[in-house]
Amino acid sequence: VDSEVDRRRVLRGLCAAALALPPAVHALLVALHPLARGARRAWRDAGALDALEEGVLKPFTHEIAAGWETRKELGFLLRRGGGVVAFRARCTHLGCRVRPAEGGFHCPCHDGRFDLDGRPAGGPVTRPLERIEARVRDGRVEVSG
Numbered sequence: 001v002d003s004e005v006d007r008r009r010v011l012r013g014l015c016a017a018a019l020a021l022p023p024a025v026h027a028l029l030v031a032l033h034p035l036a037r038g039a040r041r042a043w044r045d046a047g048a049l050d051a052l053e054e055g056v057l058k059p060f061t062h063e064i065a066a067g068w069e070t071r072k073e074l075g076f077l078l079r080r081g082g083g084v085v086a087f088r089a090r091c092t093h094l095g096c097r098v099r100p101a102e103g104g105f106h107c108p109c110h111d112g113r114f115d116l117d118g119r120p121a122g123g124p125v126t127r128p129l130e131r132i133e134a135r136v137r138d139g140r141v142e143v144s145g
């Protein structure tokens with residue numbers, strides 16, 4: 001019985017402590033959350049624009065928010081003149097990893113195809129590849145997230 005009373009007392013104490021978290025601690029936790037960081041739009045360097053060949057997909061790794069964490073994921077950069085487009089490498093059919101192929105992307109899982117703009121071009125895919133925000137600053141490619 002004593003241990004039951006002690007356990008309840010400890011639980012009450014923990015609950016009281018959790019409710020008493022000062023607003024500053026709460027704000028800090030929110031600021032550390034990946035989605036909150038994303039809201040501030042962190043741009044990450046993805047290499048020199050000159051390292052990209054026009055019309056040739058180049059793989060790169062980017063970070064995406066996944067709950068309280070971030071995880072690395074493969075993407076592709078495509079140079080378009082002085083600009084750049086970035087795609088997620090995740091097939092919009094059932095999520096397999098797409099690969100560069102003649103004229104665009106190929107998904108090996110169900111023979112899905114996307115053109116170089118990421119639009120569906122064959123197989124069971126109906127939605128375009130997701131894009132990652134990308135920009136060029138001072139000759140460097142930067143991607144969001």
Ligand code: FES
Pocket residue numbers: 091092093094095096107108109110111112113123124125
């Ligand atoms: S998962 Fe890509 S075509 Fe099915």
